[in-house]
Amino acid sequence: QVQLVESGGGLVQAGGSLRLSCAASGSIIGFNLMAWYRQAPGKQRNLVATVTRGGTTNYVDSVKGRFTISRDNDKNMGYLQMNSLKPEDTAIYYCKLGVGPLESWGQGTQVTVSS
Numbered sequence: 001q002v003q004l005v006e007s008g009g010g011l012v013q014a015g016g017s018l019r020l021s022c023a024a025s026g027s028i029i030g031f032n033l034m035a036w037y038r039q040a041p042g043k044q045r046n047l048v049a050t051v052t053r054g055g056t057t058n059y060v061d062s063v064k065g066r067f068t069i070s071r072d073n074d075k076n077m078g079y080l081q082m083n084s085l086k087p088e089d090t091a092i093y094y095c096k097l098g099v100g101p102l103e104s105w106g107q108g109t110q111v112t113v114s115s
Helices: none
Strands: 004-007 010-013 018-024 033-039 045-052 057-059 067-072 077-082 091-097 109-114
Touching (some): 004 091, 018 091, 033 067, 033 077, 045 067, 045 077, 057 067, 077 091
Parallel strands (some): 010 109
Antiparallel strands (some): 045 057, 067 077
């Protein structure tokens, strides 16, 4: 199973930007779907964005126009560029690779947006 490690989280003021990275321990080309999820305190984990092997992306409405998901299949990396951050974006952000029995999750990275 591929191991995932997220990085790039931190504390930022509202309106600021962060770039999250997801490093995979093995090849990601065999997995069509890579995704970012987030979990705010006391809430369930929710999907934020997805990207396919070919680069097709999808976003939840709340981040459209502000976040950009991408992946580098050669470097086995995933990214989430987050701009115009809002306090409600505060959460632990998780990277996921694949779906079903072969899916992998990272440990998460904390993003805190101050008002």
